[in-house]
Amino acid sequence: MNPFVRRYHTVRSEIDAAASAAGRRPEDVVLVAVSKTAPASSILALAEMGGVTVGESRVQEAEAKVREMGCDPRVRWHFVGRLQSKKAAKVVRLFQAVHSVDSVNLLEKLESAAEREGRTIRALLEVNLAGEETKGGCRPGDVGRLLEVAARLKHVRVTGFMTIPPYSEAPEDSRPYFRRLREIRDEAARGWRGAEPLAELSMGMSHDFAVAVSEGATLVRVGTAIFGERETPVRGGQGGGARP
Numbered sequence: 001m002n003p004f005v006r007r008y009h010t011v012r013s014e015i016d017a018a019a020s021a022a023g024r025r026p027e028d029v030v031l032v033a034v035s036k037t038a039p040a041s042s043i044l045a046l047a048e049m050g051g052v053t054v055g056e057s058r059v060q061e062a063e064a065k066v067r068e069m070g071c072d073p074r075v076r077w078h079f080v081g082r083l084q085s086k087k088a089a090k091v092v093r094l095f096q097a098v099h100s101v102d103s104v105n106l107l108e109k110l111e112s113a114a115e116r117e118g119r120t121i122r123a124l125l126e127v128n129l130a131g132e133e134t135k136g137g138c139r140p141g142d143v144g145r146l147l148e149v150a151a152r153l154k155h156v157r158v159t160g161f162m163t164i165p166p167y168s169e170a171p172e173d174s175r176p177y178f179r180r181l182r183e184i185r186d187e188a189a190r191g192w193r194g195a196e197p198l199a200e201l202s203m204g205m206s207h208d209f210a211v212a213v214s215e216g217a218t219l220v221r222v223g224t225a226i227f228g229e230r231e232t233p234v235r236g237g238q239g240g241g242a243r244p
């Protein structure tokens, strides 16, 4: 079996086990295979299983892969990296969802790009819970303002939240951040007037996805555990392989 496919299945069964242990349904957790720096061929190997959701953190890299693979209906593309507003139109064209929206400006740029393209895009609001300056994400205190704007958009469908906790070797160190994001989601959902439920939580990476699932993640973003260690650190992307 292709090594990526084998590791994908291993991660998937660990997600399923963590969900069951938490009394959740495994099918309520989507595995986003973060394929940054991995070649198009490895995405194709996963697509052969019947369908896959992949995460990319750089627009240019994703664009090159889409060009190489063509429009493959088995692949759902999610943008998980730091997003510059000037790339909004490309993101709308290439991706079905974006996990990293952290400003009113970005929401508005995505909305007008999507309207122009005659498309809709799903969006998650990224929250920077530890106030880390090297990472994207809005401050928890800004969530209300973003939701106010988000609720009246027609082409950007805000469906939840994303976070990246400070890196730690110990997966349990991420738990308070995952829990906090869930509380923010629960609180926001109460007053929410948007088109779609505010239900999603994108949280958990290779080392801490099981903890994230136990805290309610509906999307986990897993790269290394599927594609192996990245050789070249991705500059400018978040969580981009530059590990301490």
Ligand SMILES: *Cc1c(COP(=O)(O)O)cnc(C)c1O
Binding pocket: 034, 036, 057, 080, 081, 164, 205, 206, 207, 221, 222, 223, 224, 225, 237, 238, 239, 240, 241
């Ligand atoms: C790279 C990346 C991931 C995957 O990280 P791994 O530790 O390799 O699983 C998840 N989320 C974001 C935003 C990333 O940039």
